[in-house]
Amino acid sequence: MNFKTLSLISAVALALPTLGMADPDDDTLVINEEIEMVTKTAAPAHLADAVDEVMSGWHFRSDETQAMQADDFDNPGMMFVEQGVEIWNAVDGSEGKSCASCHGSPEAMAGVRPVYPKWNEAAGEVRTLQMQVNDCRENRMGAKPWKTDKGGSIPMEALLASVSRGLPVNVAIDGPAQATWEMGKELYYTRTGQLELSCANCHEDNYGNMIRADHLSQGQINGFPTYRLKNAKLNGVHSRFKGCVRDTRAETFSPGSPEFVALELYVASRGNGLSVEGPSVRN
Numbered sequence: 001m002n003f004k005t006l007s008l009i010s011a012v013a014l015a016l017p018t019l020g021m022a023d024p025d026d027d028t029l030v031i032n033e034e035i036e037m038v039t040k041t042a043a044p045a046h047l048a049d050a051v052d053e054v055m056s057g058w059h060f061r062s063d064e065t066q067a068m069q070a071d072d073f074d075n076p077g078m079m080f081v082e083q084g085v086e087i088w089n090a091v092d093g094s095e096g097k098s099c100a101s102c103h104g105s106p107e108a109m110a111g112v113r114p115v116y117p118k119w120n121e122a123a124g125e126v127r128t129l130q131m132q133v134n135d136c137r138e139n140r141m142g143a144k145p146w147k148t149d150k151g152g153s154i155p156m157e158a159l160l161a162s163v164s165r166g167l168p169v170n171v172a173i174d175g176p177a178q179a180t181w182e183m184g185k186e187l188y189y190t191r192t193g194q195l196e197l198s199c200a201n202c203h204e205d206n207y208g209n210m211i212r213a214d215h216l217s218q219g220q221i222n223g224f225p226t227y228r229l230k231n232a233k234l235n236g237v238h239s240r241f242k243g244c245v246r247d248t249r250a251e252t253f254s255p256g257s258p259e260f261v262a263l264e265l266y267v268a269s270r271g272n273g274l275s276v277e278g279p280s281v282r283n
């Protein structure tokens, strides 16, 4: 551990007491005794200077919490997937269409979750999966868009993640997506708030350490949406970002803001190669 890391740890320790070490475990995750998950893998090239290996947040949770995710009957997040299926089949909006009218079964969406956020050529923007779904709602169904992480957004995202479970996250960071990715990267490394902490101070420099009673992970998003035992609901990526920024006692960006879209692309790219796990279970 170098001096810089040490001083960061003491900065964190001063603000947030009881920091200790606890390595992520070496357990393996197989869902329903069927889908084998890649929960640790070599870091993508763009991270080579920062970390050797990327790891799912699953490794940092207790055995009990881990077990809940290994079986769909025990995973409370799966209730929202069922809700997502109902929404998928429900007609909504002025055009009298459901998602199913155009896309068939949800399984037709296998492989879509892993590549979002993604550049949309016609719109000239990087879109999160929730933005893309809203585009279909507004412009193809004549239905009202859902708010970020609210309404149907989370059950739908959970459904779209569930049909891609086990596939590797693979977001593109070059070409037209690069500027957005750079913006997200800058946000990730910028210290904010009274505590002057960046995402990297906790999730890159200190993963594996304990912060209060919490085992710090790499802050990956391959498991989203995530069922948290703490608030007993499925949580979206932007809501999680908001909570983490607030913990540094900083003013935060809003869910759905261009800043959080960029940060989502960047954080997703830090997990390129990890399996899609959503809906996952965390504390």
Ligand code: HEC
Binding pocket: 088, 097, 098, 099, 100, 101, 102, 103, 109, 112, 129, 132, 133, 136, 137, 140, 141, 156
């Ligand atoms: C009237 C037909 C229509 C309806 C209804 C519709 N979509 Fe789409 N959807 C499309 C078309 C066409 C595209 C591809 C065009 C594009 O990329 O903009 C698309 C693209 C998508 C994509 C991106 C796929 C990819 O490979 O990147 C997702 C996700 C999606 N739709 C989800 C939904 C969901 C969820 C609903 C229901 C809330 C829905 N769509 C309703 C026509 C529809």
Ligand code: HEC
Binding pocket: 056, 057, 058, 060, 188, 197, 198, 199, 200, 201, 202, 203, 211, 214, 215, 216, 217, 218, 219, 220, 221, 223, 226, 240, 241, 244, 245, 247, 248, 263, 267, 282
């Ligand atoms: C003060 C330390 C701290 C900072 C700074 C921080 N986080 Fe976190 N974050 C945590 C803790 C503690 C948790 C819960 C335990 C865990 O999964 O690491 C967490 C969880 C997460 C998770 C959920 C991981 C999972 O597998 O469910 C994500 C994603 C995340 N953080 C992203 C971020 C991002 C992006 C930033 C910067 C905007 C950030 N965090 C800043 C402490 C921090």
